[in-house]
Amino acid sequence: MKIKEVEFVKSAVKPDQYAEYDFPEICFAGRSNVGKSSLINTLIQRKNMVKTSSKPGCTQLINFFLINGDLSFVDLPGYGYAKVSKKIRAQWQPMVELYLSKRTSLLGLVLLIDIRRDPGKEELDLVKWLESHGMPYLIILTKADKLSKTKQSKRVAAICSQLNREETGVILFSAKTSKGRDTLLDEINNLIDWQNE
Template sequence: MIIKSAEFITSAVKPPQYPPAALPEIAFAGRSNVGKSSLVNVLVNRKRLVKTSSTPGRTQLINFFEVNGQYSFVDLPGYGYAKVPLAVKKTWGPMMRTYLEKRESLRGVVLIMDIRRVPGQEELDFILWLRQYQIPAIPVVTKTDKLSKSKQMKQLAVISETLGVDRDHLIQFSAKTRRGRDQVWAAIEATVNI
């Protein structure tokens, strides 16, 4: 995908604040600190379109971006980080659920997981929930450059077994080496065109 333009549109908490649903949307979801922002930045060839942070739990709003005037990318708050205040945590679930259940232009969700972690109950619940609402999931495992090839193979086997997903459906990605960028784009384009 050749990127001609990528721009931030708005941040939102509830539907009246969402931008018009004019473009097909792809949402990006995952635990805090799995590399969501870095993945989006690599996809759009920008260093800082989406703010990255070494502190987990920074994204606390739903952030909308327009890419090439063709797609809307939606950066969802990371889940599963214990140090976020309980009051903030309580608003995330309903905020994300409302967006995912009701957004008519949503075509799929890129589910991002750190290759060094075994998916937990939150990921399993999230996948089941996406299936229930018939929202396609694109599973991406990030930070592959942090493990040796043999450890990558072991972790991919564990992740695919835990999720009940064929290993060939897991896209391996590294923001550092840009490995997997083209595969993620191909999966996004295929999902939008279903």
């Protein structure tokens, strides 16, 4: 897939504010600071279309982007940042679950996990939700460039065993080197083709 055109469409909190189109949609989720904005910017090859920040936890909005006029990317708010107030944290789960269950054009979710961290309760809960609702998802291990090849393999083994997943079922990613970009785009293409079948 070639990404030629990217348009920021809107931000939303509740369903009546979601983008009105029904193009096939892929959403991106992960803990604050996991590298979600950087990953989306790498995919769309824009430096700063999606705000990257070293001050995590500010975005509590669902952001809609239109790709090539016929594909939608959605940046979900990050979760789990300790400094965010309890109130904001309590809003995350219902807001995201509402989006995941209401959005009929949604094809799948891309879940980002920092390769250096073990999956937390949020990730395990989200995976459980996705499995029980039959929602396709991809697991991306971010910031792979921060580890040597040997350490990468060890972390893949550890994370996959905790997620009960085969080691081939995750994609190593780096926004710094673009590692994993083509694989992720291929997988997104597969989700689109699969839906068209």
